[in-house]
Amino acid sequence: MMFTTEEILETIRMIQVEHLDIRTVTLGIDLLDCRRDRVEDTVRSLREKLLESTRGFLDTIKKVELEYGIPIVNKRVAITPVSLLLSSLDIEDYIYLARELDKTAIDIGLDFIGGYTCFLEYEISDTDRVFLRSIPLVLNETERLCASIVTATTRAGINLDAIKETAYIILETARVKNNPIVCTKLIVLSNPPPDNPFMAGAFHGIKRGQRVINVGISGPGAVRSAIERLPKDGDIVSIAEEIKRISFKITRAGEFIGKEIARRLGISSVSVDISLAPTPQKGDSVARIIERIGVKHFGAPGTTGLLFLLNDALKKGGLMASSSVGGLSGTFIPVSEDKGIAEAVGKGALTLEKLEALTNVCSVGLDMVPIPGDISPYTLMGIILDEMAVGVMHNKTTAVRILPVPGGRPGEWVEFGGLLGRAPIAKVNETPCEGLFERGGRIPPPISSYRN
Amino acid sequence: MKRAIITVTGINHTGIVAGISSVLANFGVNILDITQTIMGDIFVMALLVDITGMDDVTPLVERLLEEGDRLKVKVSFEREEIFRAMHRI
Numbered sequence: 001m002m003f004t005t006e007e008i009l010e011t012i013r014m015i016q017v018e019h020l021d022i023r024t025v026t027l028g029i030d031l032l033d034c035r036r037d038r039v040e041d042t043v044r045s046l047r048e049k050l051l052e053s054t055r056g057f058l059d060t061i062k063k064v065e066l067e068y069g070i071p072i073v074n075k076r077v078a079i080t081p082v083s084l085l086l087s088s089l090d091i092e093d094y095i096y097l098a099r100e101l102d103k104t105a106i107d108i109g110l111d112f113i114g115g116y117t118c119f120l121e122y123e124i125s126d127t128d129r130v131f132l133r134s135i136p137l138v139l140n141e142t143e144r145l146c147a148s149i150v151t152a153t154t155r156a157g158i159n160l161d162a163i164k165e166t167a168y169i170i171l172e173t174a175r176v177k178n179n180p181i182v183c184t185k186l187i188v189l190s191n192p193p194p195d196n197p198f199m200a201g202a203f204h205g206i207k208r209g210q211r212v213i214n215v216g217i218s219g220p221g222a223v224r225s226a227i228e229r230l231p232k233d234g235d236i237v238s239i240a241e242e243i244k245r246i247s248f249k250i251t252r253a254g255e256f257i258g259k260e261i262a263r264r265l266g267i268s269s270v271s272v273d274i275s276l277a278p279t280p281q282k283g284d285s286v287a288r289i290i291e292r293i294g295v296k297h298f299g300a301p302g303t304t305g306l307l308f309l310l311n312d313a314l315k316k317g318g319l320m321a322s323s324s325v326g327g328l329s330g331t332f333i334p335v336s337e338d339k340g341i342a343e344a345v346g347k348g349a350l351t352l353e354k355l356e357a358l359t360n361v362c363s364v365g366l367d368m369v370p371i372p373g374d375i376s377p378y379t380l381m382g383i384i385l386d387e388m389a390v391g392v393m394h395n396k397t398t399a400v401r402i403l404p405v406p407g408g409r410p411g412e413w414v415e416f417g418g419l420l421g422r423a424p425i426a427k428v429n430e431t432p433c434e435g436l437f438e439r440g441g442r443i444p445p446p447i448s449s450y451r452n
Numbered sequence: 453m454k455r456a457i458i459t460v461t462g463i464n465h466t467g468i469v470a471g472i473s474s475v476l477a478n479f480g481v482n483i484l485d486i487t488q489t490i491m492g493d494i495f496v497m498a499l500l501v502d503i504t505g506m507d508d509v510t511p512l513v514e515r516l517l518e519e520g521d522r523l524k525v526k527v528s529f530e531r532e533e534i535f536r537a538m539h540r541i
Contacts, residue, residue, distance in 0.1 A: 001485045001486075001487050001498065001500055002500075002532075002536075003457070003498075003535050003539060005487055005489055005496060005498060007535065007538075007539045008457060008459055008498045008535060009459070009461075009496065010538075010539075011530070011534065011535055011538055011539075012459050012461070012528050012530075015528075016526070016528070063508075063510075066509065066510060066513055066529075067456075067509055067529075067530075067531045068530055068531050068533075068534045069528050069529055069530035069531075069534070070530075070534065249538045249539070250538075252537040252538050253534060253537055253538050255537070256533060256534060256537035257534075260533075
């Protein structure tokens with residue numbers, strides 16, 4: 001036998017006991033050549049290209065899943081940002097296009113389609129305003145379409161006017177049906193990558209190629225178990241080394257599966273996102289990894305340091321394993337999707353402010369955080385701005401996917417169901433910040449963006 | 453050559469090797485290598501098999517899982533390349 005029993009069992013255990021899986025295979029599709037003069041023609045062309053480009057996609061995934069024994073949880077498509085496919089001053093045009101995209105995703109059998117996206121980091125055009133206004137309606141009327149709004153980049157700086165508009169859009173999206181779950185399909189971004197496989201922020205970047213496979217792996221359970229097997233009093237270096245080792249293995253598995261799917265579909269480009277993405281399943285938690293290393297609850301003093309170690313070791317192992325690392329590639333800390341993180345909020349160990357601090361050392365931002373629905377729009381703007389500043393200053397992606405709960409009070413638990421999990425509503429610092437947003441304008445880019 | 457590794461784990465009892473290998477024989481699948489150990493009470497067997505020429509492994513995998521249920525053991529099927537990706541630099 002070319003592999004030892006221990007090696008074989010390690011793989012089997014990682015998959016069966018520790019929930020190692022391919023979280024998502026996201027097919028990026030370039031739709032720029034579908035633009036036509038009339039919206040009806042554009043929509044027809046989009047639908048035809050999507051159906052053609054996804055032929056065999058789901059069947060191939062199913063076969064690979066069975067042959068290699070690794071579950072592939074989500075099958076998604078990311079498209080060229082819709083705001084680049086359609087420029088209209090009629091909101092009905094956007095709603096029509098969105099409905100057709102959603103219908104096409106359902107017809108194909110996709111879990112999600114991402115790319116209802118606009119870029120506002122420099123300015124908000126008249127058509128952007130119409131596009132923005134369509135978001136609350138579109139997300140409440142569609143099932144599988146995901147939207148993202150870019151309000152800042154390290155090159156452009158931070159557009160306060162865009163943040164102002166966006167805050168109202170988020171609140172309105174939650175209000176249409178009094179349902180915060182709709183906001184799980186809406187994310188605000190700084191420095192978004194063009195090959196992100198994860199929703200809600202996935203879109204297909206310009207010039208990324210006609211079709212690209214982007215793979216996202218999930219392995220918090222495998223990392224936690226590996227650390228549990230180490231002696232409790234071992235040096236911190238032993239933890240870093242073990243994380244690198246596991247990260248190498250799970251990245252290699254993800255890269256292999258991604259390349260195999262791409263090969264079978266005749267696609268040459270593959271990008272592997274090595275993000276550690278937790279799920280509400282028992283043990284599949286980033287918080288539990290950190291707690292195992294040595295803090296009582298996630299969010300306790302010391303958490304930022306440990307998350308830095310985890311995120312860094314993960315990248316070192318992953319980058320050794322693959323030359324195709326892309327996407328977000330960090331450690332996710334989505335509150336409701338990670339049982340340990342949600343519990344830490346419930347116990348008062350983790351606050352919104354600490355969460356923001358943590359995003360300095362990991363990916364991706366204030367993610368899946370329920371907040372009271374009666375939050376002042378200005379407070380929400382302030383929260384978004386602070387998170388954008390983290391991304392712009394550090395030249396990395398940050399995001400805000402915050403879920404206003406109509407009638408909700410801090411501490412009350414909210415159920416989102418399935419992989420979206422559950423979490424208590426976070427307490428928000430309501431010290432006023434109106435003056436700032438009455439000024440408007442764009443915060444200039446940081447000196448670190450001038451690299452030429 | 454296309455190869456896969458079939459892993460069988462569970463409480464040790466008679467008939468496990470016979471049950472699994474007869475399924476493989478019925479599908480005309482050749483066993484290239486086999487290792488078997490007992491860890492405590494747990495029976496662990498790994499079989500390296502040749503699946504060249506088998507375009508769709510679905511019926512084989514389904515039948516193996518069924519046999520696993522009958523024998524009250526856990527059966528996993530994985531193409532060999534995944535182990536190479538994870539365990540060899």
